[in-house]
Amino acid sequence: MFSIEAIKNLRNSGSVVPSSRFLVNKMTRSINGEDHVIVEFGTGNGKITKNILQKKSLRSRLISFELNPTMYEKAQSKLPVDGRFWLVNGSAFSFDQYLEQRQIQKVDQFISSLPLSLLNENDIDNLLAKVKAHLHPQGVFIQYQYSLDKYELLKSHFKEVKLSFTPLNFPPAFVYRCSI
Template identity: 45%
Template structure:
């Protein structure tokens, strides 16, 4: 109920009225190889249901860095995951991830995003995707889920390989784009 209430007040930045289902989470994380000493970015932690599953799967030496613009979601996740030393969350736009000292010159293994691309301005999407491409390691993966097919060609034009999946058992049903550098 917490997620839905907050989402209804901020639908343009949250993009959904329900958090992702366990089926969506499983499909998004299916091909992720969780290894030691990785850096994983999460764009849009929401109520933390993806965050919790990622933290269950990563070794202690792997760092998960999340970005959440919604103050209530940010505070919720900050409190919920405070015991995880390998987790950091920032209350800022994903567009600014490359300005943080812990990322500035580093390459990342995965970026997992729930950003509502269909609701964002083209310039913002382009800026985020270009920064993600620059910071991804070779063969790194940008995983984006959303509720429309609308950004497939854009992502296809920006990454070497884009694999598309569809999850019916989510409200609403969702497309998953796995974009490889």
């Protein structure tokens, strides 16, 4: 299902295969027992989302954004949406409006699968400016990419960008851990 929908919408999905468990684990590595606000961009088939839900504390809140209505419906049918997990059929670019409506000021972790290579740099700049404005001072923005083409852009936005590589994924992926 993910692959069919991903192929139909390759411009937005950026991949035809869901993330491997190795990549999923790397993306969620910093989720511990603390009560956090976690925002995910690009739910897709919900593989990362499910892992976040398994690792997060009961009182942590997760808000996950998926643009594609078919992917959203599929994810909604298999993920346990409740008072502390909200799945939003909408663009990650509007995450700030959603947080404002719920009076959430700061986010501890952003976990993003957005296909950065397919987005234009002005849009990424705008999104990252909003991410920084909402990121807790000790928080992290975590993003994966199949190339390094947005590494310099991320470094221009964040004080620190730690880079790691996950060969056991198709395609192999780079993970950025960014802090302010």
